[in-house]
Amino acid sequence: MGGSGKPTISDVASLAGVSVSAVSKVVNGKSGISTATRERVLAAAAKLRWTPSATAVALRAARTRALGMVLRRGPGLPGTDPPFTLLVDGIERELTPRGYGLLLHVVGGEQGAEEAAYRRLAEEGRVDGVLLTGSRVGDTRFALLRDLGLPAVLVGTPWDDDPIPSVRATHPDRGIRQAVEHLLRHGHRRIAYLCGPGSRVHTHHRKRVFKEVLGENGFVPSPSVVDGDFTPAGAAVGVADLLAGPRPTAILFADDSMAVAGLSAARRLGVDVPRELSVIGHDDLPLSELVHPRLTTVRQDLVGLGQAAARVLLAALGEVEDAPVRVNPPELVIRESTGPAR
Template sequence: MAQRRTDRVTISDVAALAGVSTAAVSKIVNGKGSFPQATRDRVQRAVVQLNWAPSAAAVALRGARTRAIGMVAGRTPDVLNSDPHFALLIAGIESELAPRDHGLLLHIVGEQPDAAERAYRRLATERRVDGVILTESRVGDPRFALLRGLRLPAVLVGTPWQSDPVPTVRAAEQDQGMADAVEHLVGLGHRRIGYVSGPEDRVHTGRRRAVFTEALARHGLSPSHLLASDFAGQTTGSLVEKVLATADRPSALVLANDMMALAALAAAQRTGRQVPRDLSLIGHDDLPVGHLLHPRLTTVRQDLAGLGRAAALSVLQQLGEEPAGPLPEVTPPQLVVRESTGPAPG
């Protein structure tokens, strides 16, 4: 009997295009086995090129759900190690996933522009996660369109680059903490106030800088300095030292996170200046380390754990594993005044 031809793409087609066996394709797609990364990449490219997916029966046999949520961190491991920001966010995510027998699959991919895209494609084609949590939207962010094309449910923590159907979680009145920081410093008599932001390509960098500048303008002031550093504070210290050596040096600095504020505190001490007598400092996030400093750090408290909880529940709602409804409220940013801010120098 003649075999009826079909145009349906099969696993054999993928194997032939990738130059591997069908068994290798099956294992790579299902996240099993040990293969060189080059082999995995060839299989993934073949899967995308041929638009192949396992049959419904095969998917049913191994379970349609992985019970895992993915998160791709576009930072290097050493930066994550020095910045507890992500640890607090992950703690909030896990507090909702773990009781529901879901896991978090974290990929640390570095800063290369296409590294995150490759990671998301692997997660989708190998069917390793049911959905993903995005952080730190960037200017020109391509991830939203990519994930829609991959049909992978997603939620963004923070403000998107542009309006997009991908759901977002963020605090109400998210700009109030920065505005209150400026009001606090102006109320202490400061007139030369600078801001040290994170990398320029992050959406929240531009947003916070705009809020900072607008808050100063309400008092007829302009920023004394606008600087950009890395989030881990590795370049912050040298920047602050240079600024403090100028004739128009600021009497106060607001920094994009607490790790950068720690670096600024160390720079002030190296240059013989006392905080807050000679320089007032305000951080952001209220990380635990800020309580251990001398002087203790004035900062803008951000509900990172609350953001993580809301993000996890948003993804689970999209998957139909939680009833639709309002997400838990995220506490708005709040200025916490401690000893690193004081009256402007006379």
């Protein structure tokens, strides 16, 4: 019992063998609770003669006017990165005029840290819903958030069909297709691709398109397609390995930070860009125009993705009408880091 001798929500949860958040969902009539669990909670509440106070119910029913994001960053990855900053810019463009804020949690890569962060957000009632990024193979977050009763929207393409809504660019494969076709037109035949981690859904989709375009033109990936880790250090090592064997004449990178690091690594090894090696990045971040030679890259509408995701989630919460934001398709931006194959 609580300190006052009166039963508390924790007492009910303990007797029913469920979490406090499960009791809260039953009391507030939220989804995500099985019939059996609901009956156990109601039976425990009746046995303890517990009822929530009117004040507590009112507080729980009130909107926090905040959306949450949990950003997982393993060793070697910064807490924030330029693509994420642009995505947040788009999210804030939708939230700020409506009096909403964004609550960001950055967690490490250790087992269970991300799940614990989502559970805290739900149990403490700190957000009305969450935005998910970094779509993953075998993503377990969807089932967790349904269990927690938190509305969610994914930025990206889910690995499997899932009822949680997602937003993505129109014609998402267009940028990689244009990049490979650009290199083929310039005589490149030994084209390598330094991808993102194999756990990411977009890595699989982009590799598929990369191989499809080469196959349509009668070529196979040569010398290799390599999974990376999104770190500049990893990109530099990957480029050194690629250049140590049969040299590619062009390398595509999963993002601009990797491309800039790879470009620098090639030049340190005495390889001229673009005379001996063409380099293409992805995202078209501001840094792509600040390096020498200026980076050819695939422009991605990250601000538009953020806006679209925020609007879909706000619509699910009844805050806005369900009017989708158009997300521009990826597009190749040709600058100075690509040229004819030698």
